Amino acid sequence: MTTMREERSAPAYTRPRPPRDIPHLLVPEKRKISHWNDRHELRVNNWIEPWDFASPLDVGIINVPFSKTSILPNAAYAAPNALRDAWAIFTTFSPDFDVDMGSLRVRDIGDVATPILDVVRGLADIEESLQACIGQPEGFFPLIIGGDHAITAPAVRACCRSHPEQQVGLIHFDAHNDVRVMDHGPTNGTPIRGILESGVRVRGTNLVQVGIHGFMNASYYKRWVEGQGGTIFTARAIRRQGIEATV
Structure with a gap:
């Protein structure tokens, strides 16, 4: 049973x-x-x-x-x-x-x-x-x-x-610009674009990217950041001029 x-x-x-x-x-x-x-x-x-x-x-x-x-x-x-x-x-x-x-x-x-x-x-x-x-x-x-x-x-x-x-400013330490287009939705490569295009009080002129580096970015995205008024310090430029001069 x-x-x-x-x-x-x-x-x-x-x-x-x-x-x-x-x-x-x-x-x-x-x-x-x-x-x-x-x-x-x-x-x-x-x-x-x-x-x-x-x-x-x-x-x-x-x-x-x-x-x-x-x-x-x-x-x-x-x-x-x-x-x-x-x-x-x-x-x-x-x-x-x-x-x-x-x-x-x-x-x-x-x-x-x-x-x-x-x-x-x-x-x-x-x-x-x-x-x-x-x-x-x-x-x-x-x-x-x-x-x-x-x-x-x-x-x-x-x-x-x-x-x-x-008004908010953004200092972004990264090797990547992180301003990819949203063709595939939000990813870890889109947040800076997602901020600047959202209408919150972060102007492109108040964006500074520090440490952009290597064959990991597109020239289109560099030009896009600069077109928004953002400032880019590459890792090569920082290495040459020193972090104190950069700051």
């Missing part, structure tokens, strides 16, 4: 949301604690705490683990958690600059959730979530960690729309 056993699947785990209704934002996925700590030093991962959405803060880290638009496959989505792991070996003090950051209140605000396959909706969700985060009444300096370079467009647009009265 064969008996049928009823199989019950475990309920799906849903990562909790922060206490405020910020769209698409989840609590930080992980936090690595250093249980060993010299009493005269402060480890970065012990210094950066999840934000309680009540206490004041100076810097808010917003993580965007999104890498669905890369022209070549990569694992850029893993960067936020990789940094959380790496912070365990660093302290808040730099002897090179004789600066200790330990007095700053730096908090991990959380991770922006995006749909698995819908790139366009994912970028829209990122912009909506970042705009709500940046617009929190406490006021803080946002540090946004991706993710592939496509998130730059929604991140900059979110900053502009959170501060509509301000």
Whole structure:
């Protein structure tokens, strides 16, 4: 005699949301604690705490683990958690600059959730979530960690729309111009065009690209940036004149 056993699947785990209704934002996925700590030093991962959405803060880290638009496959989505792991070996003090950051209140605000396959909706969700985060009444300096370079467009647009009265400038460190046409939709090669053509308060004359380099760009895109009024410093020019003269 064969008996049928009823199989019950475990309920799906849903990562909790922060206490405020910020769209698409989840609590930080992980936090690595250093249980060993010299009493005269402060480890970065012990210094950066999840934000309680009540206490004041100076810097808010917003993580965007999104890498669905890369022209070549990569694992850029893993960067936020990789940094959380790496912070365990660093302290808040730099002897090179004789600066200790330990007095700053730096908090991990959380991770922006995006749909698995819908790139366009994912970028829209990122912009909506970042705009709500940046617009929190406490006021803080946002540090946004991706993710592939496509998130730059929604991140900059979110900053502009959170501060509509301000003109925004963009300093872009990259080997690529990232102003490809949108024939294949938004990718990690289109964010700068996506910013300049979106109507937010970033003028081409306030765009500076630093480090453009190698046989990885088209002359059309160089001319397009210059036609928008942008300034380009190639890696070769910087190497010749030095970074101080460039700045």
